[in-house]
Amino acid sequence: MPNQAEQESREYAAALQFLADCTKFGINLGLQRIERLLQLMGNPERQGVKYLHIGGTNGKGSAAAMLAACIQAAGYRCGFFASPHLHSYRERYRINGENISRRELTARVRRLQPLLTQMRQEGAEQPTEFEVSTALALQYFTEQKVDYAVMEVGLGGAIDSTNVITPELSVITNVAMDHMDYLGHTPAEIAAVKAGIIKAGRPVFTAAADTDVLAVLNARAKAVGAPLYQMGRDFAIADAAHTAETQTFTFRDLRRGDELAGLTISLLGEHQLANAALAVAAAREIGLSTDAIYQGLAAARWPGRLEVVSKEPLIVLDGAHNTAGMQALANALREYWPGRRIVAVLGMLADKERREALQNLLPLLDEAVICRVPSYRAGDWQTLAEVCREGGVPCRLVEEVPAAVDCGRSLLRGANDMLLVSGSLYMLADARAYLLGVAPDV
DSSP: OOOHHHHHHHHHHHHHHHHHHGGGGOOOOOSHHHHHHHHHTTOGGGSSOEEEEEEOSSSHHHHHHHHHHHHHHTTOOEEEEOSSOSSOGGGGEEETTEEOOHHHHHHHHHHHHHHHHHHHHTTOOOOOHHHHHHHHHHHHHHHTTOSEEEEEOSSSSTTSGGGGSOOSEEEEOOOOSOOHHHHOSSHHHHHHHHGGGOOTTOOEEEOOOOHHHHHHHHHHHHHHTOOEEEBTTTEEEEEEEEOSSOEEEEEEETTTTEEEEEEEESOOSHHHHHHHHHHHHHHHHTTOOHHHHHHHHHHOOOTTSSEEEEETTEEEEEOOOSHHHHHHHHHHHHHHSTTOEEEEEEEOOTTSOHHHHHTTTGGGOSEEEEOOOSSTTOOSTTHHHHHHHHTTOOEEEOOSHHHHHHHHHHTOOSTTEEEEEEEOHHHHHHHHHHHHTOOOOO
8 A cells, every 4th residue: 555645646646647638638729618617616716816917928937937026025925827837837836936735736636627527518628738727826826815926828818818817917028929820920910919918907018119019009008998008118227237147227117207226136138127127117016115126036036047057067048939039048148158169959849930040049059959849849850950050050969858968068178168058948947957956746
């Protein structure tokens, strides 16, 4: 007979397997399935939690993490829902920085399973894995009586399963080309989908700069009576500076006519300053103290985004997986590590614009190792090698992520070299776990 710990471990593994099995339903946008599921759960999304909804193409996880840290620093109980996870499914559900426990997640999956059976008996479509995950988060945060819940959009906005909430405010970090098969083929078309999280009378903050995108966001905000606050017009960044480990900046509130000087974040890259500014603007909107904003920003962490995991040799991880992300990564490499000889381990999903994205990065690379992303969406992963070679970057194919990391390290020659691991977060997770010795959460 297994002891209690063994039994709990088996039950947790079964819960994870159940969630994994839900991925077979793929990406199936729409709100009808999650709305019915939440109805069967007693509509936990309507029971007093104050939601903050964070969308955008890039940076939404970083902005959400910084905002959640500020709320926690203010003394509130703050839930945080984000995806995908790096090392544990439990990372998707956090309260004041703590992952949901294995026992809690197991119990919640068990409670949910009969409701999914009931939906099938009613002839309803099976909810997707992300819809199940979202419903679990909404119920968990409600029953744990959080004050605020920061909810990151999964895909798009209008018909993303997180859009069942009515938030206190929304944030749309930016709009760039990604997930075109689902969202549209121009920035304006994609913006129209992302603008779906703008709700009547609720403020929305954005760092988008594209005029076509701003026109769409403004039109949506005007149509539903939502005040729209834009970076550069209503708030701004000044006096930015960085070290190898932190960035400092001044937040200027152009609406209120005041500023917060000397704010510090540990997330690197100029693009993170915009995400931080959005977090500050949102934090001020909900009335957080200045002290909480300073403390929260300084404490915020978001692994896998321009993350230095080793200094000797220098190893940097970054989850850039689309054109705008790769451009931000390239800018950061020039700013932080100019003149370095760069060996890159790269892995991108087949449904991304790999050729377009890599054009930003290839001029900075000296060698590359191409690996397969551990996902059913990996597709013809070897094609990335052709793109590199066309760009004049010699490369090797090593299918498994840990072996690819080892290969990359073996190509480092001296103190001026660095290893960059970049691409899909699914690949980055495996590389990070291998490099840091993170045990699998099974």
